[in-house]
Amino acid sequence: MTRKKTLSVIGKPLRKVDAMAKCAGETVYADDLNLPRTIYAKLLRSPHPHARILGINAARALKLDGVFAVLTGEDLPQKFGIMPSTEDEEALAVDKVRYAGDPVAAVAAASETLAEKALGYIDVEYEVLKPILSIEEALASTEESQRIHTWNRRANVQKAVSLEFGDVEGGFAGSDHIFEGTYFYQGNTHLPMEQYCAVGFYGPDDKLTLWSSTQTPHYLHRALAKVLKLPASRIRVIATPVGGGFGGKSDPFSHEICVAKLSMITRRPVKITLSREETFYVHRGRHPVKMWAKTGVKSDGTIQAMQYKTFLDGGGYSSYGLASVYYTGALQTVTYKVPAYKFEGVRVFTNKPACGPKRGHGTPQPRFAEEIQMDEIAENLDIDPLELRLKQLVEANSVTINGLQISSCGLRECIEKVAERAEWKKKFRKLPFGHGIGFAASAYITGAGLPIYWNNMPHSGVQIKLDRSGGVTIFCGSSDIGQGSDSILVYAIAEEFGIDPADIRVVSADTDLTPVDLGSYSSRGTIMTGNATIQACGKLKPLLLEAASEALEVPADDLEFADGQVRSASLPSRGISFAECVVKAEGKHGTLGATGSYWPPKNPREFKGSGVGPTPAYTFSTAIVELHCDSETGEIKIDKVWIAHDCGKAFNPLLVEGQTEGSVYMALGEALMEEQIFRKNGLHKIPSILEYKSPTTLETPEIETILVETIDPEGPYGAKEAGQGPLLPVVPAVSNAVFDAIGVRIHEIPITPDKILRALEGRLKAVSIPQFEFPAPLKWQPGEGVKVEQKS
Amino acid sequence: MKKSKKNGADDRLTKRLLRLQVNGETKEVATEVSKTLLEVLREDLGLTGTKHGCELGECGTCAVLVDGEPVLSCLMLGIEAENTEIVTVEGMTQNGKPHPLQKAFADLGAAQCGYCIPGILLTAKALLDEKPYPTRDEIRQALAGNLCRCTGYTKILQAVELAAKEIP
Numbered sequence: 001m002t003r004k005k006t007l008s009v010i011g012k013p014l015r016k017v018d019a020m021a022k023c024a025g026e027t028v029y030a031d032d033l034n035l036p037r038t039i040y041a042k043l044l045r046s047p048h049p050h051a052r053i054l055g056i057n058a059a060r061a062l063k064l065d066g067v068f069a070v071l072t073g074e075d076l077p078q079k080f081g082i083m084p085s086t087e088d089e090e091a092l093a094v095d096k097v098r099y100a101g102d103p104v105a106a107v108a109a110a111s112e113t114l115a116e117k118a119l120g121y122i123d124v125e126y127e128v129l130k131p132i133l134s135i136e137e138a139l140a141s142t143e144e145s146q147r148i149h150t151w152n153r154r155a156n157v158q159k160a161v162s163l164e165f166g167d168v169e170g171g172f173a174g175s176d177h178i179f180e181g182t183y184f185y186q187g188n189t190h191l192p193m194e195q196y197c198a199v200g201f202y203g204p205d206d207k208l209t210l211w212s213s214t215q216t217p218h219y220l221h222r223a224l225a226k227v228l229k230l231p232a233s234r235i236r237v238i239a240t241p242v243g244g245g246f247g248g249k250s251d252p253f254s255h256e257i258c259v260a261k262l263s264m265i266t267r268r269p270v271k272i273t274l275s276r277e278e279t280f281y282v283h284r285g286r287h288p289v290k291m292w293a294k295t296g297v298k299s300d301g302t303i304q305a306m307q308y309k310t311f312l313d314g315g316g317y318s319s320y321g322l323a324s325v326y327y328t329g330a331l332q333t334v335t336y337k338v339p340a341y342k343f344e345g346v347r348v349f350t351n352k353p354a355c356g357p358k359r360g361h362g363t364p365q366p367r368f369a370e371e372i373q374m375d376e377i378a379e380n381l382d383i384d385p386l387e388l389r390l391k392q393l394v395e396a397n398s399v400t401i402n403g404l405q406i407s408s409c410g411l412r413e414c415i416e417k418v419a420e421r422a423e424w425k426k427k428f429r430k431l432p433f434g435h436g437i438g439f440a441a442s443a444y445i446t447g448a449g450l451p452i453y454w455n456n457m458p459h460s461g462v463q464i465k466l467d468r469s470g471g472v473t474i475f476c477g478s479s480d481i482g483q484g485s486d487s488i489l490v491y492a493i494a495e496e497f498g499i500d501p502a503d504i505r506v507v508s509a510d511t512d513l514t515p516v517d518l519g520s521y522s523s524r525g526t527i528m529t530g531n532a533t534i535q536a537c538g539k540l541k542p543l544l545l546e547a548a549s550e551a552l553e554v555p556a557d558d559l560e561f562a563d564g565q566v567r568s569a570s571l572p573s574r575g576i577s578f579a580e581c582v583v584k585a586e587g588k589h590g591t592l593g594a595t596g597s598y599w600p601p602k603n604p605r606e607f608k609g610s611g612v613g614p615t616p617a618y619t620f621s622t623a624i625v626e627l628h629c630d631s632e633t634g635e636i637k638i639d640k641v642w643i644a645h646d647c648g649k650a651f652n653p654l655l656v657e658g659q660t661e662g663s664v665y666m667a668l669g670e671a672l673m674e675e676q677i678f679r680k681n682g683l684h685k686i687p688s689i690l691e692y693k694s695p696t697t698l699e700t701p702e703i704e705t706i707l708v709e710t711i712d713p714e715g716p717y718g719a720k721e722a723g724q725g726p727l728l729p730v731v732p733a734v735s736n737a738v739f740d741a742i743g744v745r746i747h748e749i750p751i752t753p754d755k756i757l758r759a760l761e762g763r764l765k766a767v768s769i770p771q772f773e774f775p776a777p778l779k780w781q782p783g784e785g786v787k788v789e790q791k792s
Numbered sequence: 793m794k795k796s797k798k799n800g801a802d803d804r805l806t807k808r809l810l811r812l813q814v815n816g817e818t819k820e821v822a823t824e825v826s827k828t829l830l831e832v833l834r835e836d837l838g839l840t841g842t843k844h845g846c847e848l849g850e851c852g853t854c855a856v857l858v859d860g861e862p863v864l865s866c867l868m869l870g871i872e873a874e875n876t877e878i879v880t881v882e883g884m885t886q887n888g889k890p891h892p893l894q895k896a897f898a899d900l901g902a903a904q905c906g907y908c909i910p911g912i913l914l915t916a917k918a919l920l921d922e923k924p925y926p927t928r929d930e931i932r933q934a935l936a937g938n939l940c941r942c943t944g945y946t947k948i949l950q951a952v953e954l955a956a957k958e959i960p
Binding site for chain 2: 013015016018019020022023024025026027028029031032034065066109110111114190191192193194195241242243244245246275276481482483484654655657658661662663664665666688689690694696697698700702703
């Protein structure tokens with residue numbers, strides 16, 4: 001059978017499979033679970049940002065009527081962490097706390113109120129240590145006695161990296177102009193509307209089940225086995241529908257491990273829901289990053305060399321930090337041709353909640369620097385900022401200087417379309433004072449090329465069961481965080497078998513029932529689960545076609561799956577229903593089921609740190625922001641954002657638009673108001689929704705989304721990511737628009753009114769860059785690009 | 793014999809019988825007088841469609857209708873809601889038929905993670921009940937107290953407009 005040329009499901013604006021349940025209030029999130037005999041847990045958190053624990057005494061709490069168990073660090077001493085080489089977390093601090101909010105004890109009691117009360121009866125003796133609260137302090141505190149952790153090589157440096165590609169020195173020497181700048185991207189947090197919640201139950205069969213609002217049930221499964229010292233085969237992790245993730249629910253967490261352990265002791269279901277304040281302490285959000293960027297160009301603006309130094313404030317633990325630091329240097333080369341590139345990055349420990357992956361993971365910060373610098377280059381050389389970029393865009397089927405393989409590339413079309421819709425030429429440098437327009441472009445990955453822990457197994461697996469009713473069930477480990485990963489599975493099956501999406505059921509994110517999918521992070525869902533699903537369908541099709549061919553007396557190569565039937569393509573009236581076909585095929589071949597797997601293409605790079613950056617496919621985004629900036633008050637009002645996104649094939653345009661609009665919104669929050677900030681004593685300054693400002697309907701402008709469809713050879717039906725990439729260009733586009741409006745450059749976010757006023761008065765200081773001796777660079781040269789064959 | 797646990801309960805009775813009108817049904821429930829309406833709905837009545845995002849009145853997630861007005865159920869005591877008509881998201885579906893707002897939100901992809909959606913649907917319902925054809929700005933004003941982190945509000949605003957057209 002030849003592949004159908006037209007698609008009947010993919011590309012259509014269908015409802016998500018869970019849409020009506022969500023709108024009816026029927027979706028069961030973690031905190032909606034109510035198992036019989038449930039008891040409730042609470043965590044005691046450190047009031048100090050940095051302290052040694054001299055002793056913990058829980059005796060008074062345990063005597064309270066209604067308290068069932070208390071845990072402290074010595075009950076769960078095994079260290080864990082998402083990255084296997086930097087496991088430095090403890091479920092409950094054993095001898096040291098590293099941020100205000102670090103958990104030190106856990107209580108299980110008859111009610112939440114009682115558990116909270118019991119926390120006050122746990123006596124902890126601390127020896128308070130001087131907290132380290134800034135990148136500069138961390139780099140200056142090199143004495144062994146000032147260490148936050150003991151495992152890392154250099155005091156308070158988690159990871160320092162240095163990579164050099166091509167002839168950087170020669171590139172700068174051959175440049176006509178050199179541009180240098182310093183930048184600061186403030187940290188901010190995910191602020192999911194759903195607080196963290198988990199329920200653990202260790203049953204009479206000596207098996208543990210953990211329900212949690214997690215983006216990564218598989219990695220959580222592994223962490224639970226390790227810390228609880230239980231065979232993984234006796235642990236079941238079920239990811240409940242996640243009420244907002246954005247990267248914040250991708251680590252294994254203390255509260256998940258503690259409810260499991262408390263249930264092992266009490267043999268009752270134990271539930272924990274963190275308060276909104278605690279959610280700010282769990283964090284794992286955007287790293288605050290200081291950056292120095294240097295670009296050498298010819299007088300026509302073409303880039304000769306680029307160099308970056310990044311300094312990441314990591315907080316108290318490693319989390320994804322090893323990847324984060326590499327990501328601040330990985331993708332600068334994936335928009336414009338850069339013939340030589342050097343990157344140095346360092347992530348330090350400070351006594352604040354750990355930073356981690358937030359939408360864009362480590363790449364929005366350097367993109368902020370890069371796109372402002374490009375705007376400055378254009379300004380200085382008197383070239384239109386769009387023209388400057390258009391003359392040196394990366395191309396499809398090419399390899400960047402740092403060895404990243406680009407397959408499809410719709411960047412040119414993204415620039416042209418966004419400029420046309422926003423009427424760029426009519427507006428740029430032509431609007432009155434206080435009214436401005438700014439542009440920026442970016443690139444992002446569609447799934448990480450490597451798993452978090454080294455293994456050679458598929459990144460995504462699915463299992464499909466065909467039922468005699470004509471219904472199809474798909475089992476897949478992916479967790480739906482609202483992006484629609486469950487729906488993607490259904491759309492792919494409906495497309496392949498030509499059946500109604502309503503006849504397909506999804507069982508997802510349950511480690512007992514579903515094949516492993518690595519999780520909802522790095523924008524990997526659609527490309528990996530989509531391809532695995534198509535593969536599984538492909539295994540079943542010959543069995544179905546053979547049965548239908550016999551029944552219809554039509555050669556199999558003339559048969560097609562369409563309109564709920566298996567029918568002759570040349571004579572469509574000759575067909576049988578899909579259900580009938582399944583019955584015949586089951587009679588002939590036995591029970592019908594198949595698996596599908598997906599591995600990303602092999603990483604063509606082979607140096608240390610090369611795991612960060614490669615992906616099955618890059619996406620490209622461009623944004624134009626139009627705004628008003630009041631030079632009296634410093635207030636910014638965003639009038640409109642135009643966003644163009646190269647999403648490959650829009651699997652479901654409604655969902656792709658939704659991801660794009662959400663990215664723009666989140667970017668505006670980061671650009672204008674959101675910040676995770678701390679007092680001088682190390683306490684969180686604003687751990688509440690009222691004080692942590694985020695955009696409401698009133699601050700969020702009209703967003704015009706333009707989907708640019710390049711059919712990517714690796715993507716399922718050509719699809720690429722949409723959930724993260726469109727965030728990246730919006731933040732620098734805001735800064736560039738401010739310059740167009742009032743003529744001042746703001747190199748740090750959030751761009752608050754006080755910064756605008758200081759800049760207008762010439763009092764906004766340049767961002768200071770710390771002194772640090774980076775390791776000697778690892779030098780590497782790429783090979784040639786490889787053409788990727790179209791998969792589906 | 794082991795002394796039985798009182799689970800922290802006082803020697804006196806701490807619960808009171810509340811009679812509430814929820815989604816057109818009369819519900820009687822014995823509960824602590826200190827419980828918020830949010831807690832009574834979720835924990836005592838099993839109406840978990842109402843969500844919570846802060847329990848401090850900051851995010852709008854827990855909004856329900858009390859006598860037709862959107863109210864943050866985390867800021868109201870259950871006992872204060874006696875003698876009122878309460879509508880939760882479960883009550884928006886009438887006789888098995890979803891409310892046009894629910895349908896429009898599903899059709900336009902206005903619910904991503906869906907967690908804030910019950911509060912937004914009810915707030916939007918209150919708006920449309922009072923003003924059947926609101927302008928985009930009026931919808932923005934009405935929903936300004938309901939945070940959504942997923943959608944950028946775009947599809948939510950469009951869905952409210954679509955529902956307004958479809959309500960007879």
